[in-house]
Amino acid sequence: MGIPSAPIVTKAFKDLAILNAAKRGMPHERICFTQHPVWGKTPDELRVYVDGQDPVNQKPFMKEVVDALTVPLSDEEKKSGIVSVSVGPPTFTDTAENLQDFYLNNGYTDFLPIILPTQEKVDAMLKGTSHHPDEVVGKMAAGAYPPWSYTVRHVAASAVMAGCRPEYLPILLAIASTGIASLFSSTNSFAFSMIVNGPIRDKLEFNYGIGALGPFAQANAAIGRAWTLMSKNLGNGGIPGDTYLGSLGNNLNYNNVVIAENEEASPWVPFHVQRGFKKEENVVSLFRGLGVVPGQVARGSSVNTSPMFDEQLSDLFSTFTGFFGALVIADPLVAVRLHEQGYDTKEKLIDWLYKNTTQTVKDYKSRNYAYLFEYPQALQGVEPFATWYKLPDDAVIPHFPRASSFNVVVTGGQTNAYPQAANMSYGVSVSIDKWM
Amino acid sequence: MNRRKLLSLLGMSPVLLTGDPARAGQAKRADSGADSGQAKITAVNPKGMPPAIQLIPMAPRLASLDGKTVYLVDTGFHGSDMLLQQIEAWFKRNMPQVTTVFRRKAGPYAQDDPALWKEIKAQGNAVIMAVGH
Numbered sequence: 001m002g003i004p005s006a007p008i009v010t011k012a013f014k015d016l017a018i019l020n021a022a023k024r025g026m027p028h029e030r031i032c033f034t035q036h037p038v039w040g041k042t043p044d045e046l047r048v049y050v051d052g053q054d055p056v057n058q059k060p061f062m063k064e065v066v067d068a069l070t071v072p073l074s075d076e077e078k079k080s081g082i083v084s085v086s087v088g089p090p091t092f093t094d095t096a097e098n099l100q101d102f103y104l105n106n107g108y109t110d111f112l113p114i115i116l117p118t119q120e121k122v123d124a125m126l127k128g129t130s131h132h133p134d135e136v137v138g139k140m141a142a143g144a145y146p147p148w149s150y151t152v153r154h155v156a157a158s159a160v161m162a163g164c165r166p167e168y169l170p171i172l173l174a175i176a177s178t179g180i181a182s183l184f185s186s187t188n189s190f191a192f193s194m195i196v197n198g199p200i201r202d203k204l205e206f207n208y209g210i211g212a213l214g215p216f217a218q219a220n221a222a223i224g225r226a227w228t229l230m231s232k233n234l235g236n237g238g239i240p241g242d243t244y245l246g247s248l249g250n251n252l253n254y255n256n257v258v259i260a261e262n263e264e265a266s267p268w269v270p271f272h273v274q275r276g277f278k279k280e281e282n283v284v285s286l287f288r289g290l291g292v293v294p295g296q297v298a299r300g301s302s303v304n305t306s307p308m309f310d311e312q313l314s315d316l317f318s319t320f321t322g323f324f325g326a327l328v329i330a331d332p333l334v335a336v337r338l339h340e341q342g343y344d345t346k347e348k349l350i351d352w353l354y355k356n357t358t359q360t361v362k363d364y365k366s367r368n369y370a371y372l373f374e375y376p377q378a379l380q381g382v383e384p385f386a387t388w389y390k391l392p393d394d395a396v397i398p399h400f401p402r403a404s405s406f407n408v409v410v411t412g413g414q415t416n417a418y419p420q421a422a423n424m425s426y427g428v429s430v431s432i433d434k435w436m
Numbered sequence: 437m438n439r440r441k442l443l444s445l446l447g448m449s450p451v452l453l454t455g456d457p458a459r460a461g462q463a464k465r466a467d468s469g470a471d472s473g474q475a476k477i478t479a480v481n482p483k484g485m486p487p488a489i490q491l492i493p494m495a496p497r498l499a500s501l502d503g504k505t506v507y508l509v510d511t512g513f514h515g516s517d518m519l520l521q522q523i524e525a526w527f528k529r530n531m532p533q534v535t536t537v538f539r540r541k542a543g544p545y546a547q548d549d550p551a552l553w554k555e556i557k558a559q560g561n562a563v564i565m566a567v568g569h
Contacts, residue, residue, distance in 0.1 A: 003560060046518055069501060070497050081491050082490055084489075087484075091478045116479045372544065372545070
């Protein structure tokens with residue numbers, strides 16, 4: 001902008017602020033730090049912050065602010081040019097034990113033992129695709145940072161580390177091509193999910209029967225884990241305090257929520273067909289959000305006859321944030337029952353859920369994500385938020401901004417009629433076949 | 437900034453900073469018995485390719501804030517507006533010769549607001565932006 005600025009950051013984000021500024025070209029940016037948190041404080045408490053010390057630089061806070069705008073620049077601060085960045089040599093040589101330690105201690109792993117990506121194993125992995133090892137697959141950023149790029153070989157290395165077989169590689173390349181990392185730098189501890197559709201489910205022996213979301217098949221386990229390792233290695237994500245800030249973290253980040261759709265037992269069209277692909281195509285679809293809840297906690301879930309899963313799902317969604325969508329994960333028994341209720345398409349169910357999952361404007365405005373993300377859009381005239389913020393507090397509005405906030409997938413082993421629901425939004429669907 | 441963070445910034449591991457790539461895969465050689473006859477193997481570096489950093493010269497500073505207009509920009513994080521109100525009050529108490537202008541940046545916190553930057557460049561002399569949480 002060409003105008004002096006004084007950014008103010010709370011002390012909890014000292015490292016993040018310094019590093020992010022540096023990565024964006026201003027390693028000496030004059031960041032002024034205040035106490036943490038600012039959120040939830042009274043005006044009197046905030047005045048104490050302003051009149052007090054910068055807790056990082058140990059100088060009077062407002063002197064730091066004024067100095068940031070008025071003290072002449074140093075030679076370092078005037079520098080231009082390009083600084084190259086290295087991640088080290090293309091290979092490492094040592095004993096297996098030392099290499100395990102080295103990969104673990106340098107943040108290349110999920111802190112579980114890995115399969116070392118030896119040249120031989122990576123070469124074998126590369127046979128899982130026709131693409132050249134040096135082909136650039138895409139770019140991935142750990143949140144709002146400058147993205148890193150990576151090749152087929154880089155993806156193959158993380159695939160080996162996670163315990164993948166070569167025939168899994170096209171799925172990982174498809175995921176990598178989206179640039180979507182499963183570790184995100186937000187303080188919100190996001191979770192991620194993928195839906196796999198097409199004949200590849202059987203070819204790779206994905207589990208979509210009993211325990212479909214559990215640790216019961218190599219493909220589900222290793223591919224999910226590989227997404228997290230790719231997120232750490234391809235885009236440099238998952239460094240606490242730098243590229244990862246989730247206050248509590250999320251256990252789902254270990255191998256994400258991998259869903260192979262039980263297309264055969266579903267009464268509805270598969271998810272990828274809904275997205276415009278042919279049934280015989282192999283497709284992976286990605287989701288992001290906050291987590292998964294079980295249907296057994298819903299009101300109405302104790303009835304023994306004629307269960308109304310539409311109402312149960314709607315009840316489950318009452319604590320969801322509308323900022324993220326709702327992904328219904330239905331056991332085939334649930335899907336068949338819903339079909340019997342008259343929902344002969346996923347779209348009909350979604351339409352009912354959208355219209356019948358509601359909240360008052362007062363409740364809506366009280367939600368964190370409404371304030372952070374949707375109120376600013378309301379001020380810009382973005383609908384439906386602009387209208388919602390003009391309504392009286394007792395007005396009743398949809399819980400989710402649009403019907404497309406909902407998605408439905410069928411998986412599971414039909415041992416009981418239980419659904420689950422994820423507070424997750426659909427991101428993208430990509431072809432796996434393209435990467436074979 | 438501590439050492440680990442600096443290395444993270446550079447996309448380099450602490451061992452790699454030794455400048456000797458041959459040592460990069462030998463983090464514990466000295467105390468782990470690595471030279472006791474165990475076979476050595478070669479493994480692929482899984483890290484992607486970071487972009488080069490284009491250094492941006494910082495904008496020239498003002499000689500003083502006397503008679504100047506300082507924009508107070510609210511990012512939209514919880515409490516940012518209230519903190520900036522206290523900063524505005526501080527200026528009134530301690531540097532009344534400074535004119536302050538409060539603005540909430542348009543859109544969610546990560547969204548750019550070129551219209552506001554244009555306004556500040558045309559009408560302001562400096563910016564205070566809050567908060568990074």
